[in-house]
Amino acid sequence: MVFTSLTFIFLFLPLVIIFYFLKENTTYRNFILFVFSIIFYAWGEPVYIIIMFLSTINDYVHALLIDKFKHRNQTSKAKWLLLSSILINLGLLGVFKYGNFIIFNINSLLNLNFKLPNLTLPIGISFYTFQTMSYTIDVYRNEVEVQRDFLSLGTYVSMFPQLIAGPIVRYSTIEKELKMRTSTWDNVSEGIQRFIIGLSKKVLIANQMAILADTLIGNIHYDRGMLLAWIGIISYSFQIYYDFSGYSDMAIGLGKIFGFNFLENFNYPYISKSVTEFWRRWHISLGTWFRDYVYIPIGGNRVGKLNWLRNVVVVWFLTGLWHGASWNFVMWGLYYGLILVIEKFALINWLNRLPKLLQKLYTYLVVLYGWVLFRIESVTEIKEFTKALVGYYGKGLVIDLYDLNLGYLLPFVIVAFIGATPIPTSLVKRFNYKMSFRWTEDLLLIMIFILSVMYLVNDSFNPFIYYRF
Amino acid sequence: MRNKILSVLFVLFTFFVGFNILVYNEGDKFSITENRELSRIEPLSISGWIIGSFQESVEDTLADHFIAREYFVKIHNNINITFDKLIKMVGKVALNLSFDDKFEVSMINEDISLLTINGEKRLVRNAKEYNQETNDFIKSKIELLNSYYNQNPEVEFYSYFVISPHHSSLIYPKNNSDVLIPFIEELEFPVSFFKITSLDDIQKYFFATDHHWNHVGSYKGYYEIAKLMLVEEKEILIPQDLIYFEEVEFWGSHSRSIAHSVDVEPDDIYKYIFNLPQNSLYINGKKEDNYGNLEDYMTKTIAEKDEKGFDHYNHLNQSRKAVIKIDTGRNDLDNLLVISDSMSNPIRELIASHFNESVFINIDIYNREVGKFNMNQYIKENEVDNVLIFLSIDNLFPNGDIKYLSD
Numbered sequence: 001m002v003f004t005s006l007t008f009i010f011l012f013l014p015l016v017i018i019f020y021f022l023k024e025n026t027t028y029r030n031f032i033l034f035v036f037s038i039i040f041y042a043w044g045e046p047v048y049i050i051i052m053f054l055s056t057i058n059d060y061v062h063a064l065l066i067d068k069f070k071h072r073n074q075t076s077k078a079k080w081l082l083l084s085s086i087l088i089n090l091g092l093l094g095v096f097k098y099g100n101f102i103i104f105n106i107n108s109l110l111n112l113n114f115k116l117p118n119l120t121l122p123i124g125i126s127f128y129t130f131q132t133m134s135y136t137i138d139v140y141r142n143e144v145e146v147q148r149d150f151l152s153l154g155t156y157v158s159m160f161p162q163l164i165a166g167p168i169v170r171y172s173t174i175e176k177e178l179k180m181r182t183s184t185w186d187n188v189s190e191g192i193q194r195f196i197i198g199l200s201k202k203v204l205i206a207n208q209m210a211i212l213a214d215t216l217i218g219n220i221h222y223d224r225g226m227l228l229a230w231i232g233i234i235s236y237s238f239q240i241y242y243d244f245s246g247y248s249d250m251a252i253g254l255g256k257i258f259g260f261n262f263l264e265n266f267n268y269p270y271i272s273k274s275v276t277e278f279w280r281r282w283h284i285s286l287g288t289w290f291r292d293y294v295y296i297p298i299g300g301n302r303v304g305k306l307n308w309l310r311n312v313v314v315v316w317f318l319t320g321l322w323h324g325a326s327w328n329f330v331m332w333g334l335y336y337g338l339i340l341v342i343e344k345f346a347l348i349n350w351l352n353r354l355p356k357l358l359q360k361l362y363t364y365l366v367v368l369y370g371w372v373l374f375r376i377e378s379v380t381e382i383k384e385f386t387k388a389l390v391g392y393y394g395k396g397l398v399i400d401l402y403d404l405n406l407g408y409l410l411p412f413v414i415v416a417f418i419g420a421t422p423i424p425t426s427l428v429k430r431f432n433y434k435m436s437f438r439w440t441e442d443l444l445l446i447m448i449f450i451l452s453v454m455y456l457v458n459d460s461f462n463p464f465i466y467y468r469f
Numbered sequence: 470m471r472n473k474i475l476s477v478l479f480v481l482f483t484f485f486v487g488f489n490i491l492v493y494n495e496g497d498k499f500s501i502t503e504n505r506e507l508s509r510i511e512p513l514s515i516s517g518w519i520i521g522s523f524q525e526s527v528e529d530t531l532a533d534h535f536i537a538r539e540y541f542v543k544i545h546n547n548i549n550i551t552f553d554k555l556i557k558m559v560g561k562v563a564l565n566l567s568f569d570d571k572f573e574v575s576m577i578n579e580d581i582s583l584l585t586i587n588g589e590k591r592l593v594r595n596a597k598e599y600n601q602e603t604n605d606f607i608k609s610k611i612e613l614l615n616s617y618y619n620q621n622p623e624v625e626f627y628s629y630f631v632i633s634p635h636h637s638s639l640i641y642p643k644n645n646s647d648v649l650i651p652f653i654e655e656l657e658f659p660v661s662f663f664k665i666t667s668l669d670d671i672q673k674y675f676f677a678t679d680h681h682w683n684h685v686g687s688y689k690g691y692y693e694i695a696k697l698m699l700v701e702e703k704e705i706l707i708p709q710d711l712i713y714f715e716e717v718e719f720w721g722s723h724s725r726s727i728a729h730s731v732d733v734e735p736d737d738i739y740k741y742i743f744n745l746p747q748n749s750l751y752i753n754g755k756k757e758d759n760y761g762n763l764e765d766y767m768t769k770t771i772a773e774k775d776e777k778g779f780d781h782y783n784h785l786n787q788s789r790k791a792v793i794k795i796d797t798g799r800n801d802l803d804n805l806l807v808i809s810d811s812m813s814n815p816i817r818e819l820i821a822s823h824f825n826e827s828v829f830i831n832i833d834i835y836n837r838e839v840g841k842f843n844m845n846q847y848i849k850e851n852e853v854d855n856v857l858i859f860l861s862i863d864n865l866f867p868n869g870d871i872k873y874l875s876d
Contacts, residue, residue, distance in 0.1 A: 010487030
C-alpha cells in the first residue's frame with residue numbers, strides 16, 4: 001500500500017487512528033500499530049512479508065545473544081554474533097536486491113552463463129534491513145538497551161509510516177517512545193497537517209514534474225536542443241526532491257500522529273552553498289547512517305590521506321549501490337565522492353569567497369549533473385544527454401514545449417522552484433502569530449488536501465472509448 | 470480545542486467517505502460518460518490477494534465511486550487549460566512567440582486538447598508520443614503487410630490511412646503523422662492518405678466532439694478509396710439526398726473522455742442517402758435486414774436516447790462487428806477483403822457496391838471474439854481478389870489495432 005492511494009487515505013488511515021486511540025495503554029497501541037503495519041505491508045507484498053519477519057527474528061535473537069555475552073564479558077563471541085547478524089542482513093539484500101546484478105556481471109566478465117535468479121525486490125528491504133542492522137550494532141555498542149519484547153521490536157521494524165520508503169529511523173531515535181509515549185491532539189493535528197503537505201508535494205508537484213522529466217529525458221528528444229534538455233533535468237531534480245521529501249513528510253506526519261518523533265530527512269537541499277552541505281541536507285537519515293555505521297568504523301577522516309581517500313570511495317560506492325543494482329548508481333555515488341574530495345582539498349576556500357548566489361548556483365549545477373547519472377542508465381545515453389545539455393544539438397525552441405503538449409506544466413515548475421526554498425515556510429511563520437491566520441492556514445490545508453485528492457481521482461478517470469463501438 | 474476539532478473532523482471525514490463508498494457502491498454500475506462498467510470489489514480470496522487483484526479492485530472501486538468524481542475531472546481539466554493559456558500568453562508577451570491568430574490550442578488532459586478555430590470550439594487528440602519503439606513497431610508492421618502482399622501474388626492489395634486532426638496538425642512543423650508517412654510509403658502496393666491540409670478541412674470533415682469523420686469526410690474517404698481501387702469515375706456513387714436529424718445532439722468520444730468538462734457545442738448529425746444496389750447483409754455469419762439504424766432516426770424514436778453518452782456515430786452507421794459481409798450478388802465483379810476500424814462504418818455499403826462479396830474484418834473485435842486475424846489463411850480458404858487495408862493512422866501505433874494481425 002502506498003500513502004498516495006485512496007485505499008490508504010480513506011480506509012486504512014482513519015481505521016488505524018480510530019483503533020489506536022481506543023485505549024491509552026502503550027502495549028495495546030504497539031499491538032495495533034504492529035497488526036496494521038502487517039496489513040499495510042501484506043497489502044502490497046503478501047509473499048515477501050516472510051523476509052521482513054526473518055530479518056526481524058534474526059536481529060531479535062542476535063541482539064539478545066549479543067547482550068547476554070556482553071554482560072558475561074565474552075566480547076569475542078558477541079563480535080562473532082554481530083558479524084553473523086550483519087552477514088545475514090546483507091545476505092538478504094545481496095540475494096534479493098543485487099542477485100541479478102551480481103550474476104549478470106560475473107557472466108559478462110568471465111563469459112559464463114549462470115541463470116539469472118530474476119527475483120523481485122521485496123518492498124522496503126533496503127530500509128528495514130538498514131534499520132535492523134543499526135539496532136543490532138547499537139546493542140553491541142551499548143548505545144541502546146536490548147529489546148526483549150518481540151512485539152516492540154516488531155513494531156519498530158514494521159512500523160508502516162517509515163516501512164516502505166524511509167526515512168531510516170534508528171532504534172535509538174524511538175527507543176523511549178516504544179516504551180512510553182504521549183499522543184496529544186496537538187501532535188495528531190500537527191501530524192495530519194504534515195501528512196497533507198507531504199501528500200500535496202508528491203501528488204501536485206512530483207507527479208507533474210515526472211510528466212515533464214519522462215518526456216524530455218528520452219533520447220528521442222535530444223535533437224530538440226539544449227533548452228528542453230535543461231528543462232527536463234531541472235524537472236527531474238524537482239521530481240525526485242518532492243517525491244522523496246513528500247514521502248518523508250508523510251512518514252514524519254504519520255509518526256507524529258502516533259506519538260513518534262522521527263528525525264527530519266530533508267532540509268532545503270537545493271539552497272546548499274556546497275556539495276558537502278547538500279549532503280547534510282539531502283536524505284539525512286541515509287547520510288548519517290553511512291557516516292555512523294561505515295565511514296567512522298573504517299577510520300573516517302582520522303587517518304592518513306590515502307586511507308581517507310579509500311574511506312570516501314568505499315562510502316560513496318556503497319551509497320550509490322544502495323540506491324539500486326546498476327552501474328549508473330555506482331557512477332553517481334563515486335561522482336559525489338570525487339566532488340567532495342575536490343571540495344575538501346581545493347574548492348571549498350575558493351567557494352567561500354564567492355557571492356552566496358554563485359555558491360548556490362555551483363552546487364545546484366553539480367547536483368543537477370548528478371541527477372543525469374542517476375536518471376539515465378545507459379552510458380551512451382548519458383553522453384548524448386550531456387551533449388544536448390551543452391548545446392551540441394542547438395539551443396532549442398520554447399515553442400517545442402507547446403509542440404510536446406507540455407506548456408501547461410511550466411507553472412508547476414515555478415511552484416516547485418519556490419517550494420524548494422524556505423520562502424513559503426518563512427511566510428507562514430511571519431503570519432502565524434495572528435489567530436485569524438491560523439484558520440486561514442487550516443483552510444489552505446483543506447484546499448490542498450481536496451486538490452490532491454482531486455488529482456488522485458482524476459488519474460483513475462478512464463474512458464473506454466472504443467468499447468461498444 | 471481547535472486541534473482536536475480539526476483532527477476529529479479529518480478522521481471522520483475520511484472514514485465516512487471511504488466506508489460510504491465501500492458499503493453503498495451499489496448505485497451506478499455503468500458510467501455513461503466513461504462508457505464502461507464501474508469497478509466492484511471482488512470477493513476476497515487468497516489467490517486474489519496474492520496476485521493483488523483484490524487490492525486493485527478496492528482501489529478502483531474507491532476511485533470509480535468517489536464523491537463528485539466527474540466534477541473533480543472537470544476542475545482538473547480546466548486547471549490544465551488555464552495554465553496552458555497562461556503560459557501561452559507569457560510566451561506571446563514576454564518571449565514574442567508567434568501563434569497563428571486564426572486558431573488556439575489548449576491542452577485539456579494527456580489525451581485531448583481544445584482547438585478553437587475562429588471562435589468555434591472543437592476537441593482534438595493530442596499528438597502521439599513518437600519514439601524509437603513506435604518507429605520499429607511501424608516498420609515491422611509495414612514489413613508484415615508487404616509479406617502478405619508478396620505471399621499472395623494473385624491478389625491485388627491497396628491501403629488507405631486516415632490521418633485525423635490532432636493537436637499538432639497544421640500547427641507545428643514536426644507533425645507526428647508527417648514523420649510516419651515515409652514509413653508507410655514503404656508499402657509495395659498502392660497507398661493513399663486522408664490528409665488534413667487546412668483549418669477548413671478540420672471543420673469540414675470531422676466532428677467537433679468525436680474522433681470520427683462526419684458525413685462529408687467519410688464520403689470524401691469513400692471517393693478517394695474508389696479512385697485508389699481504380700473504380701471508374703462514372704461508377705462512383707453520388708449522394709441523392711442529405712438528411713439532417715434536427716432532434717439529435719451528439720457528444721462524441723472526445724467530449725466523453727474529458728467528462729464534458731469543456732463547454733463545446735454538441736455535433737449535428739447528417740446522413741447522405743445513396744441509391745445503393747441490392748445487397749445481402751451478414752453480420753458475424755447471421756443474415757440481417759438493415760445496415761445501421763437509420764430507421765430509428767427517420768421515425769425520431771432516437772430522440773429518447775438523446776443523452777450525453779449515446780454514441781450516434783455507431784448507432785446510425787452500423788457499429789463495429791468482427792465480420793460484416795455485404796453480398797451484391799454480382800458474380801461478374803471481384804471479391805474484396807477489407808481490414809478496417811470504425812472509420813469504415815459509414816461507407817462499408819458504398820465500397821461494397823463495387824464488388825461481388827465484400828468482407829469487412831474489424832481486427833480488434835475479431836481478436837476479442839476469435840483471436841488474431843490470419844490474413845494468409847483467410848485468403849487461402851476464401852476467394853479473395855482484392856485486399857484493402859483501411860485504418861486510422863493511430864491504429865498503426867503499438868497500442869493500435871494493427872497488433873491484432875497475425876504474423
